[in-house]
Amino acid sequence: MADRSILGLFQEAEPAADAMDGLAQAGFEAGTFDVLTGTPYPEGAFGEHVPQHRLFRFPAFGAIIGFTTAILLTAGTQIAFPMVTGGKPILSLFAMIIIVYEMTMLSAVIATVIGIIFESRLPNMNPGAYDERITEGWIGVVISVESTRAQEAESVLKTAGALEIKHAS
Amino acid sequence: MATNSALAGQATAPESHAGHGSDAGHVVLRPADVKTTLIASTTAGARGFKRWSIVLGVLTIVGIAGIVLKAVQSLDDQTEWGYTAAIAAFLLTVGGGAPLVAVAPVLAKANWVRPLTRLSAAFSLMGVVTIAIMVPLVAVLPPLVTEGARRRSIWFESPDLTPHVMIFLAMGTLLLAGLGLFYTSAMPDFAAMRDHSTGWRRNVGKSLARGWVGSTVQWRTLRMRIGMFGTFYFLVLIYTHFVFTSDFAMGVVPGWRDAIFPMYHSMSSIQAGVAVTIIAAWAARRYLGLQDYLRLDQFWSLGRLLFATSLLWVYFFFSAFIVFWYGRSLADIAWVDMFIRGPMIWAFIPGMFMSFLLPWWWLIWNRVRTSVNGPTIGAVIVLFGLLLDRMRIYVSAWSVPPEQIHERYLHTIPDTVWPDTFDYMIIVGALSAAALVMLLIFRVIPIVSIWQTQEYQLLSKPVKYLRGHGVLVAKPD
Numbered sequence: 282m283a284d285r286s287i288l289g290l291f292q293e294a295e296p297a298a299d300a301m302d303g304l305a306q307a308g309f310e311a312g313t314f315d316v317l318t319g320t321p322y323p324e325g326a327f328g329e330h331v332p333q334h335r336l337f338r339f340p341a342f343g344a345i346i347g348f349t350t351a352i353l354l355t356a357g358t359q360i361a362f363p364m365v366t367g368g369k370p371i372l373s374l375f376a377m378i379i380i381v382y383e384m385t386m387l388s389a390v391i392a393t394v395i396g397i398i399f400e401s402r403l404p405n406m407n408p409g410a411y412d413e414r415i416t417e418g419w420i421g422v423v424i425s426v427e428s429t430r431a432q433e434a435e436s437v438l439k440t441a442g443a444l445e446i447k448h449a450s
Numbered sequence: 451m452a453t454n455s456a457l458a459g460q461a462t463a464p465e466s467h468a469g470h471g472s473d474a475g476h477v478v479l480r481p482a483d484v485k486t487t488l489i490a491s492t493t494a495g496a497r498g499f500k501r502w503s504i505v506l507g508v509l510t511i512v513g514i515a516g517i518v519l520k521a522v523q524s525l526d527d528q529t530e531w532g533y534t535a536a537i538a539a540f541l542l543t544v545g546g547g548a549p550l551v552a553v554a555p556v557l558a559k560a561n562w563v564r565p566l567t568r569l570s571a572a573f574s575l576m577g578v579v580t581i582a583i584m585v586p587l588v589a590v591l592p593p594l595v596t597e598g599a600r601r602r603s604i605w606f607e608s609p610d611l612t613p614h615v616m617i618f619l620a621m622g623t624l625l626l627a628g629l630g631l632f633y634t635s636a637m638p639d640f641a642a643m644r645d646h647s648t649g650w651r652r653n654v655g656k657s658l659a660r661g662w663v664g665s666t667v668q669w670r671t672l673r674m675r676i677g678m679f680g681t682f683y684f685l686v687l688i689y690t691h692f693v694f695t696s697d698f699a700m701g702v703v704p705g706w707r708d709a710i711f712p713m714y715h716s717m718s719s720i721q722a723g724v725a726v727t728i729i730a731a732w733a734a735r736r737y738l739g740l741q742d743y744l745r746l747d748q749f750w751s752l753g754r755l756l757f758a759t760s761l762l763w764v765y766f767f768f769s770a771f772i773v774f775w776y777g778r779s780l781a782d783i784a785w786v787d788m789f790i791r792g793p794m795i796w797a798f799i800p801g802m803f804m805s806f807l808l809p810w811w812w813l814i815w816n817r818v819r820t821s822v823n824g825p826t827i828g829a830v831i832v833l834f835g836l837l838l839d840r841m842r843i844y845v846s847a848w849s850v851p852p853e854q855i856h857e858r859y860l861h862t863i864p865d866t867v868w869p870d871t872f873d874y875m876i877i878v879g880a881l882s883a884a885a886l887v888m889l890l891i892f893r894v895i896p897i898v899s900i901w902q903t904q905e906y907q908l909l910s911k912p913v914k915y916l917r918g919h920g921v922l923v924a925k926p927d
Contacts, residue, residue: 386623387626416646418482
């Protein structure tokens with residue numbers, strides 16, 4: 282099990298991409314190493330592993346829940362207190378749409394907020410090795426590794442041109 | 451990764467536009483400099499910030515006092531609250547529309563908008579002030595069943611206080627979506643504040659960055675979240691305008707039925723949003739020294755949008771007006787007498803000029819649009835025009851005596867209602883409170899997004915093309 286976090290710091294993107302290639306070639310499992318940047322580089326620019334996400338499920342489930350609740354609420358109210366307005370049926374969809382729309386949107390927004398917390402892995406309680414220079418343009422290549430392979434990972438980062446190596450447990 | 455050339459055009463103002471000096475062309479900025487300059491903008495002008503905060507704070511208190519005194523004097527008289535309804539509508543119009551500047555061009559992958567997204571998204575937080583002002587209005591708004599009969603509304607069989615609840619629900623959802631849009635796109639910059647600022651700003655950055663380190667999954671989900679919240683924001687904004695206009699304008703005037711009015715209100719909100727973004731960008735450039743970030747390209751592009759939305763204003767206005775003017779039913783005649791040539795004609799004529807005619811005439815000139823001050827002047831005119839337009843609509847609507855609520859149409863056109871002392875206090879206080887909210891936000895986080903500026907620098911490169919110059923911009927798939 283990975284118990285060490287090693288960060289290689291680069292000033293240029295090219296050697297950072299080389300480090301990512303080097304780690305893959307050295308047999309480190311995809312997903313155990315990643316690139317940290319202060320700016321969003323185009324996806325795949327470093328040859329990084331892009332994990333699958335389930336972000337769209339949250340608003341979709343939220344919207345379904347909100348929609349269903351609103352239908353039950355509006356239909357239930359009208360059935361419980363039947364009142365004919367303008368000769369229209371008791372269950373008039375057009376009268377229900379306004380409330381249904383609001384509740385659907387509200388639930389979708391709330392579910393999206395919840396989804397952010399899960400999918401972004403935030404708050405990140407154990408961020409591993411990190412350096413403040415990343416938010417001013419430096420590029421970090423971070424790897425979670427077992428102690429037995431730490432030396433090898435460090436060597437790959439240095440070979441690629443890491444200007445500095447940082448450790449965190 | 452696909453690339454496209456933005457030579458001589460869209461992405462950056464070409465150098466050939468002489469007369470705009472250093473505003474044209476491309477400036478290469480180092481990431482460390484971007485970070486340092488923009489973080490420094492949160493502490494720039496400390497003395498001026500303090501002075502303005504005190505002034506706006508005092509005026510906000512004056513506004514609160516105005517609301518309280520008006521409530522004590524006339525909480526049972528709906529006709530006294532027209533100007534309060536107008537200023538609430540104006541804040542919804544301005545604060546609600548501005549974030550769309552951060553949404554629509556971003557979804558279309560426009561590059562010029564990057565330095566403006568933070569600024570425009572922050573306006574959604576003005577919703578806090580709008581919701582606060584809605585409290586007395588909701589208290590005054592008559593229930594669905596008044597004097598033993600159900601008044602005309604969009605709520606049909608709904609419980610008695612449905613409009614009172616739904617407006618808060620709608621505005622709350624809008625605020626939540628706006629907050630989500632603002633916060634998610636600000637997260638990387640909170641991390642930059644955590645890493646490079648000092649004192650309480652560092653602590654705030656640490657708390658709000660939530661452990662952001664800029665990993666692949668974090669950037670990937672960030673992009674998606676911005677898209678999602680942007681889409682939600684637009685969908686909820688239109689709904690909120692629909693509910694607000696239906697219950698706080700059409701619902702209180704007998705015989706006013708207009709399917710175009712909610713859309714007119716929403717569209718003018720986008721117009722106001724563009725205008726207020728231009729003015730705020732001008733102020734940030736002028737007082738925070740951000741000339742290298744908020745450049746001609748931004749003002750030029752926003753000027754075009756302002757021109758287009760000013761044309762849309764008259765399209766929607768005329769589409770509604772022509773139905774009433776040609777309709778000639780008693781309800782239609784009453785509407786024209788009430789809202790066009792009636793008690794608020796003093797607001798209608800200058801409002802029409804300033805919302806459409808003047809900005810149209812002003813922004814039609816290329817030399818005006820391709821400048822920093824030209825669109826700003828146009829934006830100031832538009833905002834004044836829309837304030838007058840909201841007064842025309844809401845002061846007229848709320849001046850209708852409640853005993854006429856069940857009439858089929860308006861038999862008697864009310865007299866002109868002029869603002870009293872409390873109204874002046876509320877108007878000034880509301881505008882000050884909104885400005886104060888914005889001022890406080892930008893003492894915590896840079897007014898220009900650090901990461902989006904750096905991303906543009908990353909993806910763009912000045913190039914020589916034949917005998918001219920341009921900027922090559924990469925657009926990732």
